[in-house]
Amino acid sequence: MAIPVLSVRELSVALRQDRDYTTVVDSISFDLYAGEVLALVGESGCGKTKTAEALLGLVPPSLGRVQSRRLTLGGTNLADLPEAALRRVRGRDLSMVFQEPLTALDPVFRAGQQLAAVFRRHRGLSRAQAREAAIDMLERVGFADAEHVLRSYPHELSGGMRQRVVIAMAMACRPQVLVADEPTTALDVTTQAQVLDQLTRLAGAAQTAILLITHDLGIVAQYCDRALVMEDGRIVEDAPVARLFAGPAHPYTAGLLAAARGVSS
Amino acid sequence: MAAVQRLWFRLRGDRAGMAGLVIVAVFALLALGVWFGLLGQEWAAANGGRWEPAGPQYWFGTNVLGQDIFERSLYSVRTAFEIGLVVALLSTALGAALGALAGWYSHGWIDASVLWLKGVLDSIPFYLFVAAVAFALQGQPWAMHVAMIATFWTGTGRLVRAEVMKLRTREFVLAAEAIGLPDLLILLRHVLPNTLPILLVQASIAFVAAIKTEVILSFLGLGVQHGVSWGLMLAESTQEVLAGHFNNFLAASLMLFALLLGFNLLADALQDAFDPRQATQ
Amino acid sequence: MSSALRTILNGLALILGVTFVSFLLMVWFGPDQTYTLIGKNATAQQIADVRHELGYDQPFLTRYAGFLADLATLDLGTSNASGERVSRMLARTVPVTLALMLPGFLLGNLLGIALGLAAARRRGQWSDRLISGLSVSGMSISFLIIIIALQVLLSTPYGLNLFPVRGWQVSDLPSYLHYVTVPTAALVLVTLGYNTRFYRAVFVEEYGRDHIRTARAFGASPAVIMWRHVLKNSLVPIITRFLFSIPLVVISGSLLIESYFGIPGVGKVTFEAITSGDQPVLKAVVALTAVAFVLIQLVADMLYRVVDPRVA
Numbered sequence: 001m002a003i004p005v006l007s008v009r010e011l012s013v014a015l016r017q018d019r020d021y022t023t024v025v026d027s028i029s030f031d032l033y034a035g036e037v038l039a040l041v042g043e044s045g046c047g048k049t050k051t052a053e054a055l056l057g058l059v060p061p062s063l064g065r066v067q068s069r070r071l072t073l074g075g076t077n078l079a080d081l082p083e084a085a086l087r088r089v090r091g092r093d094l095s096m097v098f099q100e101p102l103t104a105l106d107p108v109f110r111a112g113q114q115l116a117a118v119f120r121r122h123r124g125l126s127r128a129q130a131r132e133a134a135i136d137m138l139e140r141v142g143f144a145d146a147e148h149v150l151r152s153y154p155h156e157l158s159g160g161m162r163q164r165v166v167i168a169m170a171m172a173c174r175p176q177v178l179v180a181d182e183p184t185t186a187l188d189v190t191t192q193a194q195v196l197d198q199l200t201r202l203a204g205a206a207q208t209a210i211l212l213i214t215h216d217l218g219i220v221a222q223y224c225d226r227a228l229v230m231e232d233g234r235i236v237e238d239a240p241v242a243r244l245f246a247g248p249a250h251p252y253t254a255g256l257l258a259a260a261r262g263v264s265s
Numbered sequence: 266m267a268a269v270q271r272l273w274f275r276l277r278g279d280r281a282g283m284a285g286l287v288i289v290a291v292f293a294l295l296a297l298g299v300w301f302g303l304l305g306q307e308w309a310a311a312n313g314g315r316w317e318p319a320g321p322q323y324w325f326g327t328n329v330l331g332q333d334i335f336e337r338s339l340y341s342v343r344t345a346f347e348i349g350l351v352v353a354l355l356s357t358a359l360g361a362a363l364g365a366l367a368g369w370y371s372h373g374w375i376d377a378s379v380l381w382l383k384g385v386l387d388s389i390p391f392y393l394f395v396a397a398v399a400f401a402l403q404g405q406p407w408a409m410h411v412a413m414i415a416t417f418w419t420g421t422g423r424l425v426r427a428e429v430m431k432l433r434t435r436e437f438v439l440a441a442e443a444i445g446l447p448d449l450l451i452l453l454r455h456v457l458p459n460t461l462p463i464l465l466v467q468a469s470i471a472f473v474a475a476i477k478t479e480v481i482l483s484f485l486g487l488g489v490q491h492g493v494s495w496g497l498m499l500a501e502s503t504q505e506v507l508a509g510h511f512n513n514f515l516a517a518s519l520m521l522f523a524l525l526l527g528f529n530l531l532a533d534a535l536q537d538a539f540d541p542r543q544a545t546q
Numbered sequence: 547m548s549s550a551l552r553t554i555l556n557g558l559a560l561i562l563g564v565t566f567v568s569f570l571l572m573v574w575f576g577p578d579q580t581y582t583l584i585g586k587n588a589t590a591q592q593i594a595d596v597r598h599e600l601g602y603d604q605p606f607l608t609r610y611a612g613f614l615a616d617l618a619t620l621d622l623g624t625s626n627a628s629g630e631r632v633s634r635m636l637a638r639t640v641p642v643t644l645a646l647m648l649p650g651f652l653l654g655n656l657l658g659i660a661l662g663l664a665a666a667r668r669r670g671q672w673s674d675r676l677i678s679g680l681s682v683s684g685m686s687i688s689f690l691i692i693i694i695a696l697q698v699l700l701s702t703p704y705g706l707n708l709f710p711v712r713g714w715q716v717s718d719l720p721s722y723l724h725y726v727t728v729p730t731a732a733l734v735l736v737t738l739g740y741n742t743r744f745y746r747a748v749f750v751e752e753y754g755r756d757h758i759r760t761a762r763a764f765g766a767s768p769a770v771i772m773w774r775h776v777l778k779n780s781l782v783p784i785i786t787r788f789l790f791s792i793p794l795v796v797i798s799g800s801l802l803i804e805s806y807f808g809i810p811g812v813g814k815v816t817f818e819a820i821t822s823g824d825q826p827v828l829k830a831v832v833a834l835t836a837v838a839f840v841l842i843q844l845v846a847d848m849l850y851r852v853v854d855p856r857v858a
Contacts, residue, residue, distance in 0.1 A: 381563060382563070384556075384560050384563065385567055386567075388560055388563075388793065388836070389568065390798045391794060393798065393831075393835075396820050397568070397820055400821060473685075480688045480690050481688070481689060481690060484802075499688070500690075503806075506694055506702070506704075509704060514691075514694060518687075518691045521688060521691065522683075522687055525687070526682065526683060529682050529686050530682060533682065
């Protein structure tokens with residue numbers, strides 16, 4: 001039995017609203033194995049994004065409370081790490097790609113600077129070395145004119161291009177796990193395919209496991225090995241994709257599939 | 266209106282805001298008391314000795330003329346509310362009117378004129394403008410109010426204009442236009458009521474600004490001419506404190522601070538209540 | 547139409563408006579100086595002569611046009627009250643006002659930025675609430691109260707008695723510090739509440755943006771986030787606030803502070819001119835103010851271009 005690269009046990013996230021807490025992620029557990037693409041499916045508002053943010057420790061105490069029994073990445077329990085150690089993990093061993101490419105990058109710095117910053121921070125490269133590494137990475141995500149993208153400001157790039165820059169940043173250090181939160185929802189259909197192809201190809205080459213959050217069952221069918229179905233903060237089904245589509249065990253999954261088929265037919 | 270009920274519910278949870286509301290209510294009651302002749306009527310009587318210290322007869326002592334400082338502070342509450350209410354209500358109304366017109370006919374000549382007027386008024390240094398208006402309308406007790414209204418409306422105007430521009434494209438407005446309702450009616454009955462939150466907050470801010478401005482104007486001799494106000498008391502006290510007599514200063518300062526703090530807390534709470542995203546929590 | 551050209555045209559329209567309103571108030575409705583110049587026992591002919599000389603007998607538009615012409619040619623004339631050349635008055639008083647107001651203005655903004663940043667960074671925690679509470683209190687205290695209180699505390703025997711109560715006998719650095727400290731402290735205390743409140747809101751908004759989340763997700767430390775990302779992205783509103791509050795703080799504030807502390811700067815001179823109807827001085831101040839505004843606008847546009855790559 002393979003050892004999972006990411007192991008989550010009883011992860012809960014409760015958000016603050018004035019003085020009360022509302023549970024949005026209710027004690028979920030799952031494993032992610034090296035090199036696989038695991039889908040996290042569900043409707044909007046079921047807690048997918050908060051799960052992703054909790055994994056990276058991006059839920060501040062003022063916003064909510066995160067609890068887990070275990071949250072291990074390659075053997076280290078992330079929940080036990082002090083903030084300074086967590087910062088070393090973020091972007092290096094565990095990275096994330098977000099849903100809104102248009103606002104993900106800092107508008108006052110060039111794309112190249114932001115990509116190079118990841119190299120300098122986590123690999124200790126010099127300015128010149130980081131620049132070379134950045135160009136190389138940009139070529140790997142499919143940019144024909146990497147130098148031009150390097151010099152460009154985010155507002156000069158399209159949504160799809162910006163997302164590929166973020167993917168470059170996320171894959172820069174060949175992380176063990178990449179969490180992709182609806183990375184293509186905001187893009188048009190052709191670009192979606194391009195970006196997802198790049199992403200899965202890169203991850204495959206680096207043996208990076210992907211947790212792909214999506215509500216699009218078509219994407220699940222095409223790119224993913226296994227799928228977790230989430231409803232109201234709980235995981236209701238956990239199965240290889242083929243089995244899921246053939247015969248879902250849980251009524252909610254069946255409902256999702258039916259709805260998807262209804263739309264496409 | 267359901268919106269008002271929701272607002273009240275949110276406001277109740279904001280402790281600082283409720284404290285502010287209580288403070289303002291207390292002061293408002295005092296003002297009413299003075300207005301109806303129940304309090305502070307002896308503000309002009311010079312019965313005491315010079316600079317008597319605080320005691321059982323004169324709670325805050327007396328000033329250089331032997332007048333009761335406490336009585337004068339009480340009367341000043343009325344003065345403050347008069348100025349504050351007049352300026353707050355009229356400047357907010359003017360701002361709402363001009364802002365609504367500018368926003369409704371946006372990018373037209375009405376809008377351009379209102380924006381130009383706003384720019385001009387915002388560009389003129391405030392106290393220069395007020396001093397000039399007060400001087401030009403010399404002797405008129407309303408000079409100060411006019412000057413303030415003429416400059417305070419711009420803040421409200423800007424916000425209302427932006428809001429009206431946003432509301433203009435909403436369905437209920439388009440529907441009203443489709444039915445054939447005249448523009449003015451739509452503005453008055455459908456659009457402006459939706460700007461009520463903005464107006465309430467702006468009115469509170471204007472109240473605070475008006476009182477603070479009166480203080481400075483009275484110091485410069487351009488403010489309150491009849492009666493007494495905290496500004497006049499402070500102006501009196503400027504020389505007194507150098508000789509060690511602090512009662513006038515303390516009485517006016519403390520009451521002024523309390524009222525302004527109350528209104529500021531209330532204004533903040535109103536703002537938070539209307540826009541939960543910006544709650545300082 | 548290029549943006550610079552548009553700015554200048556707007557500026558001109560603004561100047562026209564400002565000068566018109568100022569002319570209306572200060573000159574047209576201003577005090578009649580005829581009698582101050584002649585005295586009470588003048589003959590009708592003398593009165594008519596003086597009025598003609600002062601231009602009182604001309605129609606509105608002619609006077610306004612003359613006003614504008616004088617402004618445009620920088621013919622500032624001589625003060626009616628003191629007989630001094632207005633340009634010399636300005637040369638004498640403007641530096642004083644700048645030396646008086648700039649330290650307080652700068653400090654008030656810098657502290658406001660620092661406190662606003664500290665509060666936004668720890669939003670919702672006790673330090674944020676403390677700073678916000680102090681800001682609201684600061685906003686609730688009248689300028690006059692602060693000035694009087696500082697005077698008592700710093701300049702009288704009832705307090706520290708370290709600084710002068712009034713005046714401006716400045717000849718070197720120590721004497722400058724001696725006279726500028728209390729006014730500067732007053733200015734800082736008055737503006738700090740408002741500034742902190744404003745800057746805090748700007749920074750809170752910036753901290754909530756998506757690209758900050760990205761930076762965190764890639765391991766940036768709180769320090770890097772604050773200095774590199776939040777501050778740089780907030781420069782546009784900071785610059786706007788800074789530049790556009792100059793008129794209010796420096797010009798209106800100088801009126802008050804100079805009157806109170808008896809400091810011979812532009813504000814004091816302007817106030818005296820308003821109350822005595824000294825038109826040449828008023829014309830000059832109006833011109834100065836209008837030009838300052840257009841300059842501020844131009845500087846702001848330039849700075850935006852430098853600071854934010856999205857501004858064309």
